[in-house]
Amino acid sequence: MGSDTKVVDGTDFLVDRHERWLPNKNTVICVRFSQPVMSAHxxxxxxxxxxxxxxxxxxxxxxxxxxxxRKDGERRVGSPHCLHEWDINGTFNPVVE
Structure with missing residues (x-):
């Protein structure tokens, strides 16, 4: 399924289609989830x-x-020498449930 082999420092690596490097062709990784994987928005x-x-x-x-x-047609540029401290106070939640 689109697998390829790369050699790095004399070691063969199997590279699968997700660009994960596995130590060799004989390595088997099996992951089983008991619940469906949920993706966060x-x-x-x-x-x-x-x-x-x-x-x-x-x-x-x-x-x-x-x-x-712009406010009343004027750009709210502030000070060009300011190291801006944005109004991040912990109330913004980036995860949508």
Whole structure:
């Protein structure tokens, strides 16, 4: 199933289709789960504000980057010399249940 062999420092490694390296072709790993594996849905924050200088940003999906927020037509840039301390206080839960 798409397996290949690589030699590293004189040792044969079996590389399977998930790019896992196994010590040799005779190694067998068997994992059995008693319950179905659940996958968590993780969400990212969409806005943030610096607690020191007031810089405000939002996440732009099209650009895949943070963008400066505008308020009354003016960009909320804050201080260019600030080491931003974003308003992360532990109330944001990235795991969606």
């Amino acid at each position: 993780v969400r990212a924050p969409t806005a943030r504000i610096c607690e020191r200088c007031g810089r405000a940003e939002y996440w732009d999906e099209e650009l895949d980057a943070w963008q400066i927020t």
